[in-house]
Amino acid sequence: MPQLSILPQSFLGLAGLVLAGSIAFQLSIWVYNAFFHPLAKFPGPKIAAASYFPRCWTGIKGTHLQWVMKQFDRYGGDVIRVSPCELVFRGDASKDIYGHKANLLKDPTTYRPLGNEAATILNANFEGHARQRRIFSHAFSDRALKLQEPIFREYVDLLCANVHRDIKENNGVATANVVDLFNFTAFDIMSDLTFGKSLDQVENSAYHPWVLVMFASIKLGVLLRFIRFIPFMPDKVMKQREIHKDFSKNRVEKRLANPNPRPDIWGLTMSNEEGRGLSKPEMYGNCRVFMSAGTETTATLLSGLTYYLLQNPAKMSKLVHEIRSEFKTKEEITIEKLPSLRYLFACLEEGLRMYPPVANGLSRTTGLSSVTIDGHVVPPNTTVSAANYPTFRNPKNFKRPNEFIPERWMPGNKDFESDRKSSFQPWSMGPRNCLGKNLAYHEMRIILATLLWHFDLKLCEESNGWPDKQKNYIVLWEKQPLMCRLRAAKR
Structure with missing residues (x-):
């Protein structure tokens, strides 16, 4: 009987020792990470240096970008440590991280294919990326863009026709969420280019269910980055991803079956010939990449730029005058002529600087060697990125960084000669820069120029302070409605 009373106490004592040992071990890791790790010399909050929790928590909440900006304001400088093994730069680090000579690998925690999915142009290794980029370059060349212009034109004209109808039905003024207008148009254009058929969002003035699933899938990608135990993800969440994949697969198969x-x-x-060497899984995966990278990003830039133009009436008037003076009829607004509008280009660049669609950095890893990034020696096995939003708002890079000033991009403007334009890389740079950059510029030009040729816009009062209400999930701004009143332009 005495042994029965001793056994539980011995067991409890052993359990206590194990618990104490586990706590001591975890504390030792936190202390090491914060004070003795090779990255300990870099500024940043000690809790983030010790533990991944702040990085994961802010990432899941969609507040990581705001948190990073607060840390830069607190510590100053052009680099901060945001987790035990991760640095974020805001100086002029893009060349050292993404340039042709950098050779830094994409961070596998962000870009690894899930399960048995095929590698895409987004997450393939160097050789696989080069092969896929070479294959798809035919579809994104200048020749291709000229051939694709009627596709752009069709949906932009339909959008404007719908707005004119709404204006007529509402006594000369229509009220609309322009975020939706830009999303409808960008998704219909890219769906036509990717699947051979639009999603009919512009025609129906409503989101296709697949687009809503795609938005959810982007947020899911953030969760999967920070939650290590993927098998324990809710079934509903994983099912959304499968719906997204199946829709893309079926649409690609229908397009390939059409000999048109x-x-x-x-x-x-x-x-x-080389294009026919793509595997079916590579086709399915890349079509999902094109539908996300070539749509929401365009709509985001146009939404942000529209807001800043409406908050700066003199800038808007200058842009509208340039567009309406250059084009007497809507048919004159062409991909060939639009690049000659210098102020339109300046506004697009300033919109990208103030409200970059990819606000956080694209992560890379230093691998097995130390590298020098923007003058800092970074040890092996470190995740690094040049975060666009902090970089573009850095006063060391841009004079009056928080003001919307398209004139800084106009040739010969000496007031902004000190701007460090080399730090402005919204499309990334090097061998993995954005393949669809030219397509995006043409699409943004033709949508915005046509809209401003047809209509006068005014911001509704409830949308004041619109950018301050956003959450950000790595490559997705979770945008609130941007309500505007639209009237037909007087001629």
């Missing part, structure tokens, strides 16, 4: 030689992505890609 349209100048869309698959028509131009499959017309060359």
Whole structure:
């Protein structure tokens, strides 16, 4: 009997020792990370240096960008440590991280394919990326863009026709959420280019269910980055991802089964011999990449730029005058002529600086060697990034960084000669820079120029302070409605 009373106490004592040992071990890791780790010399909050919790928590909440900005304000300098093994830069670090000579690998915690998915142009290794980029370049060339112009034109004209109808039905003024207008148009254009058929969002003035699933999938990607035990993700969450994948697969199969030689992505890609070497899983995966990278980002830039133009009436008037003076009819607004509008280009650049679609940095890893980034020696096995939003708002890079001043991008403007334009890389740089950059510029020009040719816009009072209400999930701004009143332009 005495042994029965001793056994539980011995067991409790052993359990206590194990618990105490575990706590001591975890504390030792936190202390090491905060004070003795190779990254300990870099500024940043000690709790973030010790533990991944702040990085994960702010990432999941969509507040990581705001948290990073607060840390830069607190510590100053152009680099901060945001987790035990991660540095974020805001100086002029893009060349050292993404440039042709950098050779830094994409961070596998962010870009690894999930499960047995095929690697895409977004997450393939150096050789795989080069092969896929070479194949798809035919669909994103200047020649391709000229062939694709009627596709752009169709949906932009339909958008404007819908707004004119709403204006007529509402006594000369329509009230609309322009975030939706830009999303509808960008998704219909890219769906036509990617699947050979639009999602009919502009026509129906409503989101296609697949687009809503895609937005959820982007947020899911953030969760998967920070939650290590993926099998324990809720079934509903994982099911959304499967719906997203299945829809893309079925749409690609329908397009490939159609022999119509349209100048869309698959028509131009499959017309060359190397393109026919793509595997079906590579096709499915890349179409999802194109539908996310080529849509929401364009709509985001146009939404942010519209807000800043409406908050700066003199800038808006100058842009409207340039557009309406250059084009007497809507048919004159073409991809070939739009690049000659210098102030339009300046506004797009300033919009990208003030409200970059990819606000956080694209992460890379230093691998097995130390590297020098923006003058800092960074040890091996460190995740690094040049975060666009902090970089573009850095007063060391741009004079009056928090003001919307398109004139800084006009040639010969000496007031902003001190701006460090080399730090401005919204499309990334090097061998993995954005393949669709030219397409995006043409699309943004034709949508914005056509809209401002047709309509006068005014910001509704409830949308004042619109950028301050956003959450950000790595590559997704969770945007609130941007309400505007639209009237037909007087001629």
